[in-house]
Amino acid sequence: MGTMKNNSSSSKLPWKRTWITGAGRGIGAALAHGLCWAGVDVYASARSEDQLQRLKSDLSDAPGRIHPCPLDICDIEQVERLASDWDNTNLWPDLVVLNAGTHDPFPAADFTAFRTMQLIETNVGGTLNCLEPVLRHFMQQNHGHIAVMASVAGYRGLPTAAAYGASKAALINLCEALHLDLKGTNVKLQMICPGFVRTPLTDKNEFKMPALMEPEDAAERILEGLSSNRFEITFPKRFVYWLKLLRLLPYNWYFGLVAKATGTGKG
Ligand SMILES: NC(=O)c1ccc[n+]([C@@H]2O[C@H](COP(=O)([O-])OP(=O)(O)OC[C@H]3O[C@@H](n4cnc5c(N)ncnc54)[C@H](OP(=O)(O)O)[C@@H]3O)[C@@H](O)[C@H]2O)c1
Numbered sequence: 001m002g003t004m005k006n007n008s009s010s011s012k013l014p015w016k017r018t019w020i021t022g023a024g025r026g027i028g029a030a031l032a033h034g035l036c037w038a039g040v041d042v043y044a045s046a047r048s049e050d051q052l053q054r055l056k057s058d059l060s061d062a063p064g065r066i067h068p069c070p071l072d073i074c075d076i077e078q079v080e081r082l083a084s085d086w087d088n089t090n091l092w093p094d095l096v097v098l099n100a101g102t103h104d105p106f107p108a109a110d111f112t113a114f115r116t117m118q119l120i121e122t123n124v125g126g127t128l129n130c131l132e133p134v135l136r137h138f139m140q141q142n143h144g145h146i147a148v149m150a151s152v153a154g155y156r157g158l159p160t161a162a163a164y165g166a167s168k169a170a171l172i173n174l175c176e177a178l179h180l181d182l183k184g185t186n187v188k189l190q191m192i193c194p195g196f197v198r199t200p201l202t203d204k205n206e207f208k209m210p211a212l213m214e215p216e217d218a219a220e221r222i223l224e225g226l227s228s229n230r231f232e233i234t235f236p237k238r239f240v241y242w243l244k245l246l247r248l249l250p251y252n253w254y255f256g257l258v259a260k261a262t263g264t265g266k267g
Contacts, residue, residue, distance in 0.1 A: 020097045021099050098147070
């Protein structure tokens with residue numbers, strides 16, 4: 001994992017402490033690097049404790065500290081325990097990035113309700129489990145910053161992504177609704193929709209991923225977006241621009257173009 005030691009865009013960040021779920025590897029780990037090198041402490045969560053310990057030792061020279069907080073986001077009791085630790089110590093994070101998620105690509109021929117629900121339980125259910133205590137606390141103190149990791153895959157249906165796309169579309173709608181509900185409060189909620197980023201998650205994809213980015217670049221865009229007042233943090237720009245155009249097309253055009261571009265399905 002490269003570091004963001006010399007990244008000037010992250011040198012004056014407004015947070016003291018952050019909580020990142022899915023910080024053990026991939027985008028979450030890159031984000032933890034960026035924040036720690038900018039002097040922000042990070043509560044780092046994932047199920048694999050060894051990956052969190054590695055992150056901590058990789059960042060032992062950074063001005064910010066990594067506090068490994070291993071947990072499964074699908075277990076609401078573990079999440080509530082962490083939140084009550086913060087209640088007791090009065091050391092709540094001021095930025096929470098609900099990034100943990102998984103991907104399980106499969107075609108319609110392999111569809112099962114169980115497989116689909118498992119993915120949705122992590123990406124949606126797990127995010128909701130984390131959101132509940134955070135939103136409750138931030139609403140009570142009328143202050144706090146939340147970012148939810150969705151994906152451009154939630155914009156419209158894509159081949160082999162029925163489960164993943166549905167989970168991310170649900171998160172996009174959830175974020176839109178909460179953003180409206182939080183208007184007039186000091187609780188800021190943003191949604192992150194990256195294109196393809198090279199991580200163990202996308203290593204599962206068997207097709208050539210357009211505009212593939214490195215996690216360090218993605219983390220830099222995310223930090224820049226979190227420092228802005230944009231609701232949606234999305235990148236890389238040109239790729240997302242085309243996806244947003246595709247979003248506006250009628251179904252017969254959309255299905256035809258996607259089938260042609262991916263060589264799958266019927267036009
Ligand atoms: N890579 C991309 O191109 C891309 C694009 C758009 C959006 N995203 C989204 O970005 C997020 C991070 O993706 P990534 O590519 O960095 O994936 P990744 O490399 O597979 O990392 C996923 C992280 O989430 C954690 N995680 C998964 N299930 C968990 C659970 N039940 N409880 C706690 N932690 C859990 C993993 O740790 P453990 O397995 O140890 O728990 C790991 O630390 C995901 O939400 C993904 O959907 C990724």
